[in-house]
Amino acid sequence: MSSNTPSLIMGTGVSACPEGYFALYRASNFNAHGSDKILLIPSGVYVDDFSVYGFDHSGDGVSAVVNRTGQANTLFTAASQGGSSLPVDAGAALDMVRISLLESPNGTWNDQPQSALAAPFTGGNLDITQEFLASWQDWITGKWIYSYTLTIKAVNHAVTAWNIGFGDLPVNTVLEPGFVDTFTGSWGEVIKDGSDGSVLLASASGHAIAAGADLDVHVQVLYENRNSEQEHLNSLNAQEGASSGQESDVISAVRSGFGRVENRLSRVENLVTSQRNTNATMLALLTELVGRDCPQG
Incomplete structure (x- = not known):
């Protein structure tokens, strides 16, 4: 070799x-x-x-x-x-x-x-580092909570949306439920919670990173046991997501398209209704004429 x-x-x-x-x-x-x-x-x-x-x-x-x-x-x-x-x-x-x-x-x-x-x-434009803060036992579940600070830096240009991922987690590991509530409540979306071995977080609007600036994201993970190897997150990475402006543009375009379709359907429905009314009127007139011109009994 x-x-x-x-x-x-x-x-x-x-x-x-x-x-x-x-x-x-x-x-x-x-x-x-x-x-x-x-x-x-x-x-x-x-x-x-x-x-x-x-x-x-x-x-x-x-x-x-x-x-x-x-x-x-x-x-x-x-x-x-x-x-x-x-x-x-x-x-x-x-x-x-x-x-x-x-x-x-x-x-x-x-x-x-x-x-x-x-x-x-x-x-790349996004750089991410990690710092282990502390670990403590969750007395309700008996499992262990590990706390980290993840720092994202936009090196070359501003970022309006970002994704954070890490993985190869031990079996029965998930994001700490309290952290999930906090992140989904004000930060963004939890796409993967660790239950399949990986975590993926996506930011919502309002958490942009200016060029040259840092953003700290505090993450808590719930592990089955205590282990010093868990003080480091494996394969930690940050990627740029679709910008919030781009997402809004797409949503607006879709809504606009649906609006145009609804308007056209409304016009078709009005035409059909109008035609039905016309047909009913003509039928009534014909019935009246036939009844008037034809001898009874």
């Missing part, structure tokens, strides 16, 4: 990725069904298009990744480090079906990565 050239092997499980490599698995849960295709990318090597190695947006796409390069890596939904980005921390082993992606046809990162960067990605 070359030390500086990506290579394809067959294998299964996290252990199939050797030290110093970033491994891409064709099947979910690290090819758990049996030996299958794995692309091994040496540390420091960029791959601009996974389709060259047979990984694309079909069922043969990237379904799991293991990072044993000793440094953070980044996945992208388009070739040449384009599209949406997903950080993969050093030492991480991620099943892509457990990481949400709003723009994906299947709603997750499964089969979506098309290129990689052997380093943290710093070229």
Whole structure:
């Protein structure tokens, strides 16, 4: 195996990725069904298009990744480090079906990565960092609440709408119900609550981020048990959403279109009613004439 050239092997499980490599698995849960295709990318090597190695947006796409390069890596939904980005921390082993992606046809990162960067990605407009604050036991459920501050920064231009995602959560993990109430009440929408292993939050209007400015989002997650590994959220990412103005324009256009249809239907209904009235009048006149001109009995 070359030390500086990506290579394809067959294998299964996290252990199939050797030290110093970033491994891409064709099947979910690290090819758990049996030996299958794995692309091994040496540390420091960029791959601009996974389709060259047979990984694309079909069922043969990237379904799991293991990072044993000793440094953070980044996945992208388009070739040449384009599209949406997903950080993969050093030492991480991620099943892509457990990481949400709003723009994906299947709603997750499964089969979506098309290129990689052997380093943290710093070229996008949105940057996001995390700070673990504290953990405490919920005496009602006996589970553990972990609190984090997520800081989003608009690097190059203002953002009117944004999405925050993280995933690969332990089984029976969800967003803390009190946080869900607070977020949906004033911040936006909880698209994924963690019950499937991933969280996806979308902002509502009124939470824009000016160019060069930061926005803090305080998040609380409810875990089954206490574990120091839960002090760090895996694959934390921020993406730009559709602007509130664009959404309003679309809604206005749809409403306008429905309004025009309703007006036309109303005019048709009036014409039909008018025609019915005319027909009834003509029938009454004919009946009267026939009755007057025809002898009775």
